[in-house]
Amino acid sequence: MGLTDDVLYSYGTAEGDKETPVDDDGTSGEVPLSEVFKFFGKEYKSLYVNNNGVISFNKAVSQYTPDPFPLTNGETFVTPYWGDVDNDLGGMVFYRESKEPGLLQKITEDVQKYLPNLHFLAKWAFVATWDKVAYYGSASKKVNTFQAVLTSDGYRCIVILNYGDIQWTTGTASDGDADTGLGGIPAQAGFNSGDDTHYFNIPGSRTSEVLNIKSTTNVNHPGRWVFQVDDFKVPGGCIYQAKFAKEGEDFWTEDACSTKCTCQDGKVSCVSEACPARGTCEASGSFFTCKVKQRKCF
Structure with missing residues (x-):
């Protein structure tokens, strides 16, 4: 099939x-796996590619409605798009382990662009792709295409999540609408280590906003998220309350917009600062933003 787009x-x-x-x-x-993959400090020599948008390390996953992270009973997941896939209604789920030079060169170039200080040289990769997959109970032709790439240079381990066309969020068994694939409990995207502290949610997870995941990124490449996962790090911003905050941007932590935070040089600092009286507090990504109406000049 080759490349379907630039992601x-x-x-x-x-x-x-x-x-x-x-x-x-x-x-x-x-x-x-022919190589050890290190994830949140633990080493793994095998994995499972599950139809419902999950790569798991300890056991297969048949659950179709995503639970909120953190999951604390040893569930060790990479979830590019955990939702109720039914490839009996459409689509295929592909996977391969690879040391093919062309693929490794492309991954190396990309990781070096996003994480130049690592001097990363890919020696191994595992690629899983959900190609034009339908949702359970679908009465439409809506399908999703997404991909998870695990890669290592023998020391550092990277996960790249790529998103092609995303048209649905929810199957009918998760209270989604059969005609639209929306509503109910939408898909989850992120990482779970199996304990209550090491996890990460991509903005929009388990909300209707996850439908727009193809337009989001942490590496200035819409539809792509890149992470160092051996010792978990997220380029392009900060991890705050297991969520992503963009570098240099202000955000508020709650819907009252009373605590203002800023991500600077990978660290978050917060102060008590309310949204001005003429502003409105609105959800934005994983947090909230203060939208201030501009005064008109006459």
Whole structure:
């Protein structure tokens, strides 16, 4: 299939990909890895590619309605888009482990662009792609395409999440609408280590805003999120309350807009500062923003 746009890496049977079973809530089963992948400080030698938009490390995942992170019973997940996929109604889920030089060169160039201080040289990759997958109970032709890439240079481990066309958020068993694929409990995107402190939610997760994930990014490339996951780090901003705050931007932490915070040089500082009386406090990404109406001049 090759590249479908400038975000997704090559995938499909022509690339040597395997396919998960065409089965609602199906899984690849345990996939052994030739290289160790380190995730939140723990090492893994196998993983599972689950049809419902989850890569898991300890066990297969058939759950279709996403729970909010953190999950604290050892659930170790990379979730590019955890929602109720039904590839029996449409689409395929592909995966492969690779040391193909062209792929590794492309990944190396991208990571060096986003994380230049790492001097990263990819030696191994695992690519999982959900290609034009439908949602459970679908009465429409809406489909989603997204991808998770795990890569390592033998020391550092990186995850790249890529988003093609995203048209739905929710299956009907999660109280979504059969005709629109919206509503109910929308998809979750992010990471969970299995404890109550090490997790991360991409802005919009489990809200209607996750439909717009293709237009969001932390590396100035819409539709792409990049993370160092051995010792978890997020380029392009700060982690605050397991959420992403953009570098240099002000945000408020709650819907009253009484505490103003700023992400600067990877660190967040906060002060008590209310939104002005002529402003309105509105949800924005993972936090809130103060929208101040400009006074008219006559």
